[in-house]
Each structure stands twice: as C-alpha cells, then as structure tokens.
Amino acid sequence: MTPLLSVRSLTKRYGARIGCADVSFDLWPGEVLGIVGESGSGKSTLLNCLAGHQAPDAGQVLFDTRAEGPRDTVTMSEPERRMLGRTDWAFVHQHARDGLRMGVSAGGNVGERLMSVGARHYGDIRAAAADWLGRVEIDTSRIDDRPTQFSGGMQQRLQIARNLVSGPRLVFMDEPTGGLDVSVQARLLDLLRGLVRDMGLSAIVVTHDLAVVRLLAHRLMVMKDGHVVETGLTDQVLDDPQHAYTQLLVSSVLQV
Amino acid sequence: MIAVSDVSKTFTLHNQGSAVIRVMEGATLSVAPGECVALTGASGAGKSTLMRMIYGNYLAASGRIMVGETDVAQAEPREILTLRRDVLGYVSQFLRVVPRVPTLDVVAEPLLARGIDATSARTRAAELLTRLRIPETLWTLSPTTFSGGEQQRVNIARGFAHAYPALLLDEPTASLDAANRETVLTLIEEAKARGAAILGIFHDVEARARVCDREVDVTAFTPDRAA
Known part of the structure; x- marks a missing residue:
C-alpha cells in the first residue's frame, strides 16, 4: 500500500519567523490525522501549505494521484493543483462562510x-x-x-x-467544530466519524481542542513553535505524553 | 497469543522537575488461546499500566509485547490500529463515546469499523444488549446519561461485539448485580471456548477463581523503589 500523502521536510518561513519547520509524515488511506498545538504553533500554516493555499519554502508534499501515482503538489502547475482542489481534495474551513457562497x-x-x-x-x-x-x-x-x-x-x-x-479522498479541516455549541459539536463529530468510516476518507484535522481529536483522529501530531514535538496514536499521546509541551497541554485541560 | 517479555515502564514528569518514576521492570507473561489469565497485585502495583501497554495506550520503555504477529512495543501507529480493529479488544473501566450517539450504534461500531453491514452489526449489538439486560427503550439513547452499571454493561457489549482473538478486561464485573455478573462471566467462558486469549483484572475473587486459569502477580515486576 502507498501512503495517500507523504510530506517531507516541509518548511515555511515568514521572513525571519518560522511558520513550520522540517515537518515530515505519511498519511495512509482511511486515516485521520489530528494536528494540535496552541495559537501560533504553525498548525494552520502547515495545513495551508499541504492544501496548496500557501507555497512552502522547502520540502515535498507527495499526493498519490489517481492517474499518475505520487506527485509533488508543491511543484505541480497551478491549474493541476486547482483541479485536485476540486476533485480529490476538500477543505473545510473553521468559518463556514469562508467555504460557502x-x-x-x-x-x-x-x-x-x-x-x-x-x-x-x-x-x-x-x-x-x-x-x-x-x-x-x-x-x-x-x-x-x-x-x-x-x-x-x-x-x-x-x-x-x-x-x-x-x-474527495483527502479532506483538510481547520477547526471544524470551533465556535459551535457543544451539542452541535457532538452531532458534527458523529457525522464526520460516520463519513470517514463509510467513505474511507483520509483527513487532516487541525484543532486546539483535545477532546475533538480524541474522538475523531486516529493519530496525533503535536506542534510547538513551528516544530512537530511529538507524534503517535491519539490515545497514547494524550494518555502517556512524552514531550514536556504535550504533558503541559494535556494537564492544562479543564475537567468538566 | 499474547507474549510480554522483559517490559519496563517509566514516566518522566517534565513539568515536575523532570522526575523519572520507574513503575515496572522485567514484566514477563504469556496468554495462550483459550486461556484466561488474571493480573493480581495491590492497587497501584501496575496492573492497569501493564494492560495499557499491551493495548498500545502507554509506551513501553523497553521489552517486547507480542500480540499475534505484532510487537506492540515497536509497531507503527497504523499497525496498532489494525491490531485493535481485528485482533485485540479492550474493555476498560470507562466508557468513552461521542455524545448523542445511540447506544445500539455505540455497541455496533467495532463491527462497522470492520466493514460489516449495518443491519448485521445492529442485530449483533441488540443481541448483546438484550443478554446484558439493557432495556430496549434505552437503545436509541446515548449511554452518556446512563448509570455506572449500565455504562459498564454497554462497554462490555461493545468489547464482545466482535470475536477478538485476544481480549483485555479491566474489572469487567465491577458495579454489576448478580444476574449481570453471571452474564459477563458466561460471555468470558464463551470467548475462551472459541479460543480467545484473555488477560483480565478481577478484584472479584470468586469471578477470578471461576474464569481464570492462572494468576500473574505484577508485584514481581515492581522495581525496588529504594534502589
């Protein structure tokens, strides 16, 4: 089996500041990857670079296209990338009005x-x-x-x-449940889980909500200051965090 | 089916002076198909920790944890996900579900995840819920509002929905009445009869004596704290 998406050493800088640095991972068909981190950790920059909304400074984003197998979407022509955006990719914005007419x-x-x-x-x-x-x-x-x-x-x-x-085969989601009432969130999470399972979708979900990733993501990537500090099975990263920052993040969640 | 050898576990608390706590060393045990092994030892001795490492929920610091053909201590996340879907079931003490999902679907989910059609999955779920005496009027409701004992039974139904070749049970008979306890023990006996390898934590001494073939005292794996 080939990964649906292979990301290698992806880096994006804003002048001297780091957006995201040296990010590498594979996403397999049917897998949901959660990316967590606080505001400014680079998770949205990473998502936008992956989805072709921003041009990275270095690195590769290899997508397993239907027709030609793995292709680097960074070096692909703009029309080709836009075609992917309409067919095999989908992007769910945090604010629905950014994704709707x-x-x-x-x-x-x-x-x-x-x-x-x-x-x-x-x-x-x-x-x-x-x-x-x-x-x-x-x-x-x-x-x-x-x-x-x-x-x-x-x-x-x-x-x-x-x-x-x-x-689509790959869905990018930026805080899909952000700003919604908790009761609405739950319904949306259930819907997304069902769609992922029934359609065999792969997804990359950026959120700062650890409860959302626990229920939605198979794997988790924790970002801080543009760097990936920890990755692993979602429940393992949340229940047995190894990195100091992840431990802080997990222990800071308010209990209901 | 389950073979743990020389497994150790440490917790490093980075935000509390980087304290390193050694909680387990040299953990070794095996469970054969059709066998039920009990983990024993005082509270805090590491029974649940060991069980969580076998499930891949905690990272082992060293050692091998073979479940079928997979070494959980070394496996990639997606290999563990496949293992959990097809081979290794886990009934924890706590039910963790998406709010608002009906109980019937919560129980059917492990089957749906394996690609079994919705009708057969729900039929199997209904069968288990009936055996565990969850009234049919509750099946369309989310278990998040249920009592502790009801949630425990939903959790058990979910854990037994698919005939996993290996099962981890953390206090499966806790907070159950006599009739339901009997049902759970029967489910465990049935699973053993079909060849499942079961590792369990049972504080219920009689239950342990009835379904378990052997006991492993995890106190033997507790590092000498003075050292």
Whole structure:
C-alpha cells in the first residue's frame, strides 16, 4: 500500500519567523490525522501549505494521484493543483462562510462543486444535492434557502456536504467544530466519524481542542513553535505524553 | 497469543522537575488461546499500566509485547490500529463515546469499523444488549446519561461485539448485580471456548477463581523503589 500523502521536510518561513519547520509524515488511506498545538504553533500554516493555499519554502508534499501515482503538489502547475482542489481534495474551513457562497442557495452550494467537475444535468445535480443535504441532516425542504438563513451548525454541515459531494479522498479541516455549541459539536463529530468510516476518507484535522481529536483522529501530531514535538496514536499521546509541551497541554485541560 | 517479555515502564514528569518514576521492570507473561489469565497485585502495583501497554495506550520503555504477529512495543501507529480493529479488544473501566450517539450504534461500531453491514452489526449489538439486560427503550439513547452499571454493561457489549482473538478486561464485573455478573462471566467462558486469549483484572475473587486459569502477580515486576 502507498501512503495517500507523504510530506517531507516541509518548511515555511515568514521572513525571519518560522511558520513550520522540517515537518515530515505519511498519511495512509482511511486515516485521520489530528494536528494540535496552541495559537501560533504553525498548525494552520502547515495545513495551508499541504492544501496548496500557501507555497512552502522547502520540502515535498507527495499526493498519490489517481492517474499518475505520487506527485509533488508543491511543484505541480497551478491549474493541476486547482483541479485536485476540486476533485480529490476538500477543505473545510473553521468559518463556514469562508467555504460557502452565502448568496447562493444550499442546493446551489452543493451543486456548484459538482458542476465544477463537469456535471451538467440539472435533475442529477439537484438530486445529488438533496441526497447530501439529507446525509448531513439538513431537511431537504431547505434546499432553496440561502446559508444566511441557517444556524452556525447547519452552515458547517452544509459546508461539509459541499466539500464531500464530489467524493474527495483527502479532506483538510481547520477547526471544524470551533465556535459551535457543544451539542452541535457532538452531532458534527458523529457525522464526520460516520463519513470517514463509510467513505474511507483520509483527513487532516487541525484543532486546539483535545477532546475533538480524541474522538475523531486516529493519530496525533503535536506542534510547538513551528516544530512537530511529538507524534503517535491519539490515545497514547494524550494518555502517556512524552514531550514536556504535550504533558503541559494535556494537564492544562479543564475537567468538566 | 499474547507474549510480554522483559517490559519496563517509566514516566518522566517534565513539568515536575523532570522526575523519572520507574513503575515496572522485567514484566514477563504469556496468554495462550483459550486461556484466561488474571493480573493480581495491590492497587497501584501496575496492573492497569501493564494492560495499557499491551493495548498500545502507554509506551513501553523497553521489552517486547507480542500480540499475534505484532510487537506492540515497536509497531507503527497504523499497525496498532489494525491490531485493535481485528485482533485485540479492550474493555476498560470507562466508557468513552461521542455524545448523542445511540447506544445500539455505540455497541455496533467495532463491527462497522470492520466493514460489516449495518443491519448485521445492529442485530449483533441488540443481541448483546438484550443478554446484558439493557432495556430496549434505552437503545436509541446515548449511554452518556446512563448509570455506572449500565455504562459498564454497554462497554462490555461493545468489547464482545466482535470475536477478538485476544481480549483485555479491566474489572469487567465491577458495579454489576448478580444476574449481570453471571452474564459477563458466561460471555468470558464463551470467548475462551472459541479460543480467545484473555488477560483480565478481577478484584472479584470468586469471578477470578471461576474464569481464570492462572494468576500473574505484577508485584514481581515492581522495581525496588529504594534502589
């Protein structure tokens, strides 16, 4: 088996400051990798470099493409990378409004992604949109409503539907449950777990919420000051942390 | 099926003066298919620590932990994940689940993770919940609101849903009434009969005497604190 994503020595600097430095890891099909660390630890920079939203200064991001096998997405042409962004990749933003078109109906938001990969039949697109609204537990009677009329949790679920409708193989998520009520978070986590399992998705989830990664991620990577300080099985890293910073992070969680 | 040899464990507390605590040395034991072995020793002697190392939840400082063909002490995370999905089950004392997920799905999840279709997985889950006397009216509710004993039984149902070749049981009969205790002991006997290798912690002396073939006292693996 080939890793879906192989990252080698990825480095991004902002002038003299380090965004992320010398990050290497493999992500295997069906695996969810959590990246945790405090604000400014470089986790979002890393995610953006992986997803092609920012250009790294050094390193490789090898993605196992369907047609040609592993390709370095850093050196790939912009159109090729954008094509991946519409097909095999998906990006779930923390703020749903960054990942949705707020002036377009819910059905349109989901359908647009299908049209971007060539779907043209109106009936098929609408049926797929309705199917996906159902899967993310949005009543299909809301298909013609705009996201502005949705609650925060519904917007986030709509963003997920829009991202997953084209059957991606790798999903990048930036604080997917951030800013949501805990009750809404739980429902979203359950939904994401089910989708990962049923669609065999791989995902990279950036969050500062250790409870979220415990339930969602198979493996964990802990970042501090742009460096990866610890990696391992999620429950092992959280229950038996080895690095001083991870120990501090885990012991600082407030108990409910 | 389970073979632990010369395993040691230390905890380094970086934020408390980098204190190094040696908690285990020279831990060695084995469990054959169809056998149930009890870990004994006083509270704090390291029974749960050893069990957690076998599950890959704690990192062993040294030694070998073979479960089937996998050395948990050396394995990559994804190898341990595969081992946990297919080979090694663990019934801990605490139920940790996504809030709001129905009990039936919590129990069916290990089967769904192995790619078994939802209908068969739920049928098996229902069978176990019935045997463990969780009223059907509760199956659609999340177990997070259940009593301690009910949560324990949901945890056991989940641990026995798939016929794992190796099982770790941490106090499986704690906080259970007589009838449910009997059911759990029967489940353990059935698992042994189908060839599962079981390692358990039982404070319940009678239960231990009934299902366990041997005892391993972990006190033997406690480092000399004075040294």
